[in-house]
Amino acid sequence: MMFKEVNNESEMKAFGQSIGALLKGGELIELIGDVGSGKTTLTKGIAVGLGIKDNVQSPSFTINRSYEGRNHIILDHYDFYRLDKAGIMNNELQESIANSDVVTVIEWAGVVDEMLPIDRLSIQIASPTETSRSLVLSSGGFISGQIIERLML
């Protein structure tokens, strides 16, 4: 477990960037938090850390978006907001997760929770004030555990 406080949007992005910089491909990150808590903002930072130049946009309407970063790493960003089942996206999601070149980031993962591997980095975001955010990072296995260990160095 790791706790992280950020005071504003740019600190959130910077923290995302430090996560992204540690990723090698094959990781799964689940973002948990209310509307406006900063899940997409954090993902924008992760993208920067992955060397992605494109502007990451919320995939709310398309469910997923894909970006290419450094070292042929792909970021697959999913958002299952208001979906009651993953449906056809489940195949795509399983392919993303199984691909060792892909970093998979999921917002609103509730609907696919039971299908996700245990070894994932879960980041829970609470919003104590308008601009501050409290993050709790937890890992389910070795790969996600290493991300937290390195972040704490």
Ligand SMILES: Nc1ncnc2c1ncn2[C@@H]1O[C@H](COP(=O)(O)OP(=O)(O)OP(=O)(O)O)[C@@H](O)[C@H]1O
């Ligand atoms: N510390 C902070 N970190 C992130 N966002 C912040 C922070 N302080 C204020 N904000 C604002 O909160 C909003 C976060 O929006 P964002 O789209 O990242 O949230 P989200 O969790 O992805 O929401 P949704 O569930 O709708 O996808 C932005 O408008 C941003 O400017």
Ligand SMILES: [Mg+2]
């Ligand atoms: Mg979002």
